[in-house]
Amino acid sequence: MVLLVWVGALLGLGVAASGAGTNYANVFSLPDTDSKRAYDLMQRAFPESAGNTDTVVWKVDEGSVRDGSVRSRIEPALEEIGRMAGVGAVSGPYGEQGAAQISEDGRIAYAQVTFAEQADAVPKELVRDVVDTARDAARDGLEVELGGLAVARVQEPPTGTAELVGVLAAAIVLFVAFGALFAMLLPIVVAVFGVGTGLFGTQLISHVTDVPEIASLLSTLIGLGVGIDYALFIVTRHRRGILRGDDPEEAAVTALNTSGRAVLFAGGTVCIALAGMLVTNLRFLEGVVIGTSLTVVLSVLAAVTLLPALFGLLGPRVLSRRQRRRLAAAGPRTEAVSGLAARWSAGVQRRPRTVAVVAVALMAALALPLLSLRLGTVDQGNDEASTTTRKAYDLLAEGFGPGFNGPLQVVVDGEASDALVTVLEETDGVAQVAAVPPANGVSVIQVVPTTSPQAERTDRLIDTLRDDVLPEAGVQAHVGGVTAVSKDFATVTGDRLPLFIGTIIGLGFLLLLLAFRSLVVPLTAAVMNLSRRRPPSASSWRSSSGVTASNCWASARRAPSRRSCRSSCCRCCSGSPWTTRCSW
Structure with a gap:
């Protein structure tokens, strides 16, 4: 039933989103800044030409751009661009005021194409027409390139390629880690359902409030990350329970009571971090927060509802065939704490002060470049060398x-x-x-x-x-x-960054305070700026007498009450750190 509900939700939202289409509002604004006041004045002075200005640049290998053979190809293209709906003005170098638009050696010239809207609001179809019309004027010995923010938008790679590569890489890693096809597929299926419903929901929300187009990209990246990670966390705990001899339903209950709770709070901290952008008072980020937070919430919901339903369908097949044969032949196995990670953690706990001093010193050294950090944004000089925007950038600089x-x-x-x-x-x-x-x-x-x-x-x-x-x-x-x-933008971001960080730490502190009912844990998290805390594994403690905590946990689970659970833990693992973790 749960699986059917999720499939119905995904298909229903998909049909609704396809029918409604998207209404993304790519509006970038920096209120109360000098550049915004300059833009407002320009919009008053030139309402049809106050939008984004892009550049058409051309260079001849021999002769001059003033030659008739060059003008006969460039001028008709510029006139055609000027007649396009959505283009406010085109200023070329061949008019009375255009002498300054030709380089001193006469081999490079440019024309400015001013749109009626800012770059994010200019239709991509219009920009493609401008690019195609200008580049059609090129020939051997005449290079034509285009630069500007609007042109940069149409040469971006198609969406979905990076996400597909990420999913394939995750599938390979999961298969190597689990050695089982179904165990590998579970986190990916959960992430796909969470991201899919989140994206379709964001498309529908774009008709109600301003949501920028980049929200869909960020929602996909963040949703895939948290969806796979959260599901992986629960699947790992579920598989360990089956290997310990639990039946699949009991293992699922244990996984949800432990890892599932941690996933809920981890998702909450991610949403808090995203919501921290709201305090920056940058209005164009609100749609980003809505879209990404919705995707995270749905990914968490899929992890704690859809994933247990899939556990019920698969049963012991979440294990590999080899693991199932070994379990049937040798019976349940007890988990012993060993390996490099166990030895490292034990060594750190034996010398906590020394390790803490060394760690703080190392982090301080790594943070030194922050003192000379200069915020800013990249320009088209950072574009790929093969792109037309980078070529236009280099021609103008030359x-x-x-x-x-x-x-x-x-x-x-x-x-x-x-x-x-x-x-x-x-x-x-x-x-x-x-x-x-x-x-x-x-x-x-x-x-x-x-x-x-x-x-x-x-x-x-x-x-x-x-x-x-x-x-x-x-x-x-x-x-x-x-x-x-x-x-x-860099100045506003830098000025509001302390408020942003403070909000995240403060809200995260309150969330962890509710989760653990302790001041030490949220204070530690605030200091370390951690976004997640996982409950301790039942196999992560070993008593001083050599009794493994997994055996203690097994006896505690059979205890009929919390009081007897606590006493069972304490009798079984007396003198071990596990005594203080009986509540788990």
């Missing part, structure tokens, strides 16, 4: 300097004076300044740095413009552009 790939926009609420342009030109770190005619009471000045977008000097230039140059010039202006947005 023809116009490294800073041309990350121009800044100084947006003035009013008319920009010639004095302001002069001051910007004289600012250290500025390679080129170009003013755009004012529109609707707003002036835009494009500032090209001398350094690349990721360079620290470019970061300092933005601060210099905002803190010194513009205030001293006495104008109300803001610095925008992709590079400025990346800097503001």
Whole structure:
């Protein structure tokens, strides 16, 4: 019955999601930042051209881009792009204002394609049409490439490839670990059901609230991870119970009472970590939190309901044939604690203070680079060398300097004076300044740095413009552009990171306090920043008299009451650490 319910839920949500389609809202916004104020002014001045600006770059092997043979191929392509619905403007190098768009040697030129929307909101079909139209103009001796955020979206690899590779790798590892086909399939089946229902549910939720497209990718990655891991945890405990002689149902009950409880709290800590993003007040992350949290909850639900149902269907076949034959021939086996892990843990417990000091010193040394950490985002100079965005990036850097790939926009609420342009030109770190005619009471000045977008000097230039140059010039202006947005995003993230971490630790502390009814355990977890705590294995303790804890556990399970369970444990394992763990 449980299996039928899950199959019905997966198919029903799949049909509903397919019928409704997706309504992802890829809206990126950084409220109360200088770059956001610059964007708002640009949207007021150029409502049809305030969207994302991408670049068409071309280079000739011989001659000049001004040659008629080159213009006859490039100009018709640019005109066709300009007529496309959703394209706000196309500014090429062959007009009166386009001389600066040709390199000094005349071999490289570019045109700017400004969309009516930001990159995440531009339809991919439109961007593909722009890319195909521009690249169709290429020929031998004429290279045409495109760069920009919108173009980068359409050259992303198809979704699902990485997830498929991950599932196949997990299947191989699980089969090697278990040696049994069904035991290998169980965690994967549970993860597929959890991720599938989570993804379909997220698609339906996208019609109710803003959910970015990246939420589906993150939901898949996180859901596969926790789904396989949680199911693996329970399957391992279930198999050990059968090997100890328990019947499959009794082994399943024990696995759910121990590992299943830990899975519930582990899923809770993951959801808490995801919900911590809400306190950053970055509104575009809310949909990500909703989608990923829903997938985690459904993965946990599948692990504690669907998995026991599959246990009931498979019975002892969760073991390999060899294990079943050995169990039938030799009977149940007792588990002895041995191996490298056991010896290591025993050695650590014998010298806890020494090991703690060494561990803290090692972690402190590894954390030293954090002191010089500079937050930021990658640009298209990090793309694969074979992509058109990387080739366009390199061509622009070759023809116009490294800073041309990350121009800044100084947006003035009013008319920009010639004095302001002069001051910007004289600012250290500025390679080129170009003013755009004012529109609707707003002036835009494009500032090209001398350094690349990721360079620290470019970061300092933005601060210099905002803190010194513009205030001293006495104008109300803001610095925008992709590079400025990346800097503001890094700044906002860094400023709110302590609140984010503090929220996670605080909520995790409360969850563990409820789970263990102890202050020591949640305090330890808070210090170590652990997200999970597993109950101790019944075979992980050995008494001082040499009696294994598994035998003690067996006698305790047969005890009719909690009091006699405690007394059985204490009589069996007197003097061992297991005495303090009778409640398990």
